[in-house]
Amino acid sequence: MKELRLMKGNEAIAEAAIRAGVDGYFGYPITPQSEVLEYLMAEQPEKRTGMVVLQAESEVAAINMVYGGAGAGKKVMTSSSSPGISLKQEGITYIAGAELPCLIVNVVRGGPGLGTIQPAQSDYFQSTKGGGHGDYRLIVLAPASVQEMYDFVGLAFELAFKYRNPALILSDGAIGQMMEKVEISDQKPRWTNEEIKKMFPWATTGKTPDRPHNIITSLDLDPNKQEKFNHKLQAKYKEIEKNEVRFEEIQTKDAEYLFVAYGTSSRICQKSIQLARAKGIKVGLLRPLTLFPFPSARLFELSKQVKGILTVEMSAGQMIEDVKLAVRCSIPVEHYGRMGGIIPSPEEVVTALEQKFL
């Protein structure tokens, strides 16, 4: 029997990081994610595993610390919430451009601007379409429970290192703050410097006579080379889309209508399914676990079965664009959402379904 603990989502991120053998965490306080840094500081992982934890002077500095650590082959991460993630975009695009693995956690709050400290899902575009400048993508995981907050840390690093690409956990203030039971995994050892040298021959670990000097950069002034590099990135994203789509389906077998929702919204939709089915409306749920890559192929299949799709997002409707593209306008796709830190109730979601389709 694995160890069970009652934890906040943010604490689960922190504990999972220690257990996953993370080498460095670089953070900056912002509500509603500060518990990640607080937990790590209280836990003193430098004594448990040798993990480095540092409170940086800004989100900008924190992500650039991640850049440095990742370039040296270490397993490094940061976390923040929406306004802080905006600040990190500079570093994230450099990390993507230098093809470095790392983890960024966004515990989303309502925006724009300073917005609110309450949960939202209004950073979907920023997370899945790149976020900073240039043509790049992050691998985006969307946890819907504290257990998934925990589990996705290890998964995110696995994917990040597999593809040499930054991964992002797109959570929200509700999942970050709520407490649930978590099954704790065993402690993974941190990689030794010798292992890092062997596994990541590209890392800046110090030039030895047996190889040319390693350079971590996103710069190439020759447009032909830069275009070639961009093609390489795009091919990598295609590969990720081919291999790494993850989603969950609930009651889709007989469904005539479909909710598409991730994270907190997907939890609301599960209750909405019960309420709707009690009224005789056959509705199911497709919950993407990966937002990039997006489960487009499965949605297209489902579009041949259902009469309409309602995306439920705590935003003005962002993921709906990907859903519409996925079903190629073959069936009606509508959006229901609340903004500014309001979580919709299961009842209002059912009402929206009825109003838009019945």
Place this chain on the structure above:
Amino acid sequence: MAENSINKDIVKEENLVFKKTGLFTDKPLSYCPGCGHGTAHRLVLETIEEMGIQSETIGIAPVGCSVLAYEFMDIDMQQAAHGRAPALATAIKRLYPEKFVFTYQGDGDLAAIGTAETIHACNRGENITIIFINNGIYGMTGGQMAPTTLPGMKSSTSPYGRDIQSMGNPLKITELVAQLPGTYFVSRQAVHTPAAVRKAKKAIKTAFENQKLKKGLSFVEIVSNCNSGWKMEPVQANQWMVDNMFPFYPLGDIKVPAEQ
């Protein structure tokens, strides 16, 4: 031909007194003729070579003229976003405490956009070496006003001279970081004469050797020229630097550990 003047009796391996450090790559430096960057690069590389720490050193290149420093230094290097080099260096040093980590930054990078990263890395006392090249101008983008541009000095964005009333004062960031408890050694040097080069080399070597002591950050400013940005010939630019830059940015050690 001019090269015929080489004396074949003297030019023999056993008579060698100076040759280019082997830690330069084969790529020609992309800097303008007479630019101090090349000499500053050489002093850093000579230091690493003499200390025998090539395999233990990780350098961080900035955004600016020296953005391509990694092309010329046969060292494992990372190229940072504008101003963020000290953040990269902080993480690398903390993750590899036994390695030697340095940043190489210009004045726009270090003293404008990267002020926060500079000050906080210094204040935390990160055990790294910062090499700061101050030529009072943004060279790479075409000679715009820098945080270190002198009062009255002309640049492409202060075409009538830097007006303190509207454009603010030049920032003496080296004196500023010397005030912070986290800095262990702070020095300002130049590379325009043989004597200056010898002193600069000594300061850079001290700054690297200090990393072994784990007592804090070593910061070496090199006041340098920008012939292209200043619109002068190289020798003339060096003289202008002596006459104008040095009175405002006086050379010498600014903070020396008590036990030294």
Place this chain on the structure above:
Amino acid sequence: MAKIKGSIVVNIERCKGCGVCVPSCPTTVIALADEVNGKGYHYAYMANPETCIGCANCALVCPDAVITVYKMKVNE
């Protein structure tokens, strides 16, 4: 009496003709050539090779590290 004789070798194709080495030389050995190299620079050369003492001052200030310096004792 023994005398120090020096010589420099300039990597002509890498020299940018900045001239910083010229005033650094205590015995006015160096000048910029009338000819240009492949890049069009008037490269540095020993105009007065007999006065070179191999002090390496020129090499110390050369931003492109194109100067190699040799010296030897000569008995006269």
